Amino acid sequence: MYSYSDPNIQQKVNLEENYNNEGRKCLESFLPAEILESVFEHTHMMVAYLDTDFNLMRVNRAYAEADDHLPSFFVGRNYFDLYPNESNRIIFENVVKNCKPYFATEKLFEYADSPENRTRYLDCSLIPLEENAGNVSGLFLTMQDVTERAKINQSLIESEQKFRNIFKLSPEAVVLLDKTGMVVDVNHRVHDWLGYESSEFNGKRLLELPCFDDKTKTLILEMFCRRMKGEKVGSYEISFIRRDGSTFVGLVSASAIQGSDDMLYDLVLISDVTLLKEQQNALLEAKMAAEAANRSKSEFLANVSHELRTPLNSIIGFSDAMLEGYTGDLKGKQAKYLNNISTSGKNLLNLINNVLDLSKIEAGKMDFHSESFPVADIFRILENMFLPMTSSKNISLQFNCTPSSLAIHADFSKLEEILINLLSNAVKFTPENGAIEVSARSTESGIQFSVKDTGIGIPVDKLDLIFEPFKQVECFHKREHSGTGLGLCLVRKFIKMHDGELSVKSKEGEGSEFCFVIPDLGC
Structure with a gap:
């Protein structure tokens, strides 16, 4: 039915008295026979008595039930006819020969009929029963099922081995x-x-x-x-x-x-993390060097821009004065040339002003003056400024403020420049007979502004590019419209100075809408 494997751990089992059918008188001198019989039959341990030829003379109920038989089935049968195993036979023979007990802990038993379902571990002892002068009259076999304990111990061993492998490797x-x-x-x-x-x-x-x-x-x-x-x-x-x-x-x-x-x-x-720390320090040093270089660049641009504006203002002022006739009548192509000088000078001055603003922002020197004012004040200025341009192209220009008394706490000049840049682009890229709408309304997060046009629109894959300095969507617009590429970059930076957010929606051939929300700084 099943066979023993070799013992791996020796454990001494304390048995107070040996028991056998022929030697009951010895035990009965200490305990009544009825008590001994009750202990034999009702103990949870599997107990068997064998003669020196290893025939089973008696087994208790626990032993029989473990093998799914009645106790009478085992009486008179040879142990090794039931459980053939040469290594275990040698153990039994040595116990008889040397008259010394044998103990094993968590000994593996596998049933021959269904080993996958009937494998268990037992603590067992094999005690020789001495008759006289060292002669063995029989063997007392006890076994206790410790399968669950063995499985737990095995799990602990495996877990400890895994930990040891992780520890080492x-x-x-x-x-x-x-x-x-x-x-x-x-x-x-x-x-x-x-x-x-x-x-x-x-x-x-x-x-x-x-x-x-x-x-x-x-x-x-x-x-x-x-x-x-x-x-x-x-x-x-x-x-x-x-x-x-x-x-x-x-x-x-x-x-x-x-x-x-x-x-x-x-x-x-x-x-x-030595290498990581070195890389982090190198990156930090590179970042600081780049920031220092950027500050130096911004300071240089600011200084150069300032030096250029003075002569440019003189050029623009004198050319405009001559165009207005303060120096006398103009002859031939003089008016055309002076107009080109004035227009080019103003474009260059606008570029220099944008560069100067961008340099100030990057150098952290841009002034910011917050005040409360009606939104309608800015809208009136914008309407007077852009109405002549839109009228020349038959573009509908509308300003909507909800409510009409809407007020905001912000930097007036920065907000004005934001809207001028957005409106300039809208007029520039909206063809004749188009429409432009500028609106403002109060929301939970602040004052929301919108500049919407029916212009040529922007390709979706170019939307991020338009906010980069000196960048324009050249492949789409083919540089048919003049510009420095700084307007929208400044728009986004001025909005961020107000802790605001800018978004854009555009569809090629249908137009664009730029929206931004400025928190009410007066709240």
């Missing part, structure tokens, strides 16, 4: 401490990174380890104590000292764990 340095702060074990990475042998760590307490300076020891001891108290401690960086005196930065991640022995341990993982 981890790419990180691993240190295991007991609850007193003494090093229990370290993996090979400690030697690879620090140069110390494991024997120089094992058995030493945290403060005795040679890889820390005094300041670091104070920190790691504090963190260890907090973990042992049950606190969650995040990762932290410390400096480690190698055997050769060099140092490296390590990222320490640790947590308290419960061992298989129910003791509390501290599992410490150490990652070498």
Whole structure:
């Protein structure tokens, strides 16, 4: 039916008295026969009595039920006819020969008829019953099913082996401490990174380890104590000292764990982040250098722009004065040439002003003056400014303010420039007989402005490009319209100065709508 395997652990089983059918008188001198009989039949252990030829003379109820038979089935049958196994036969023969008991813990039994379903582990003992002068008259066999305990133990062994493999093969340095702060074990990475042998760590307490300076020891001891108290401690960086005196930065991640022995341990993982720190420092230095260069560029542009504006204002002022006849009548092509000078000068001045504004913003020197005013005030200025341009192209221009008394707390000049830039683009890219609508309304998040046109629109894949400085959608517009590419860049930056958000919706050939919300800074 089933067979024994070789024992792996020896365990002494204390049996107060040997029992056999022929020697009851010995036991009955201590206990009544009725009590002995009751113990034999009702114990949860499987018990059998065998003669020296290994014939089963008697088995108890637990033994029979474990094999799905009645006790009478076993009486007179040879044990090894029922359970053939040569290694177990040798064990039985040695017990008889040497008159010494045999004990085994968690011995594996597999049933021959269905091993996949009937495998179990037993604690067993085989006790020789002495008749006289060392002669054995029989064998007393006891067995107890410990399958569940064996499975739990096996799971613990497997779990511990997995932990051991992870411990040994981890790419990180691993240190295991007991609850007193003494090093229990370290993996090979400690030697690879620090140069110390494991024997120089094992058995030493945290403060005795040679890889820390005094300041670091104070920190790691504090963190260890907090973990042992049950606190969650995040990762932290410390400096480690190698055997050769060099140092490296390590990222320490640790947590308290419960061992298989129910003791509390501290599992410490150490990652070498020296290279990462060097890269981070290099990136930081590069970022600071780039920001310094950008500030220098902005300051240079601001200075150059300022120096250019003075002569340009003179050129524009004198050319306009001559066009208005203050220097006398113009002859031939003089008016045309002077008009070109004035127009080009104004375009260049506009470019310089935009560059100067952009440089001030990037250098953090742009002034910001917040005040309360009616939105309708700006709309009137815009209407007077753009009505002549839209009328020349027969473009419908409408301004809507909801409610009409709507007021806002913002920088007047910045908001005016935002709307001028958006309206300029709308007029520029809207063909004749089109329409432009400028609106403002109050929302929960602030004042929402919208500039909507029926112009040529913007391709979807170019929407992000239009906000970059000096960038225009050249392949689409084919540079048929003049511009520096700074207008929308400044629009977005001025809106951000108000803590606002800008969005755009556009469909090629149908028009565009630019919306932005400015929080009411007066709230």
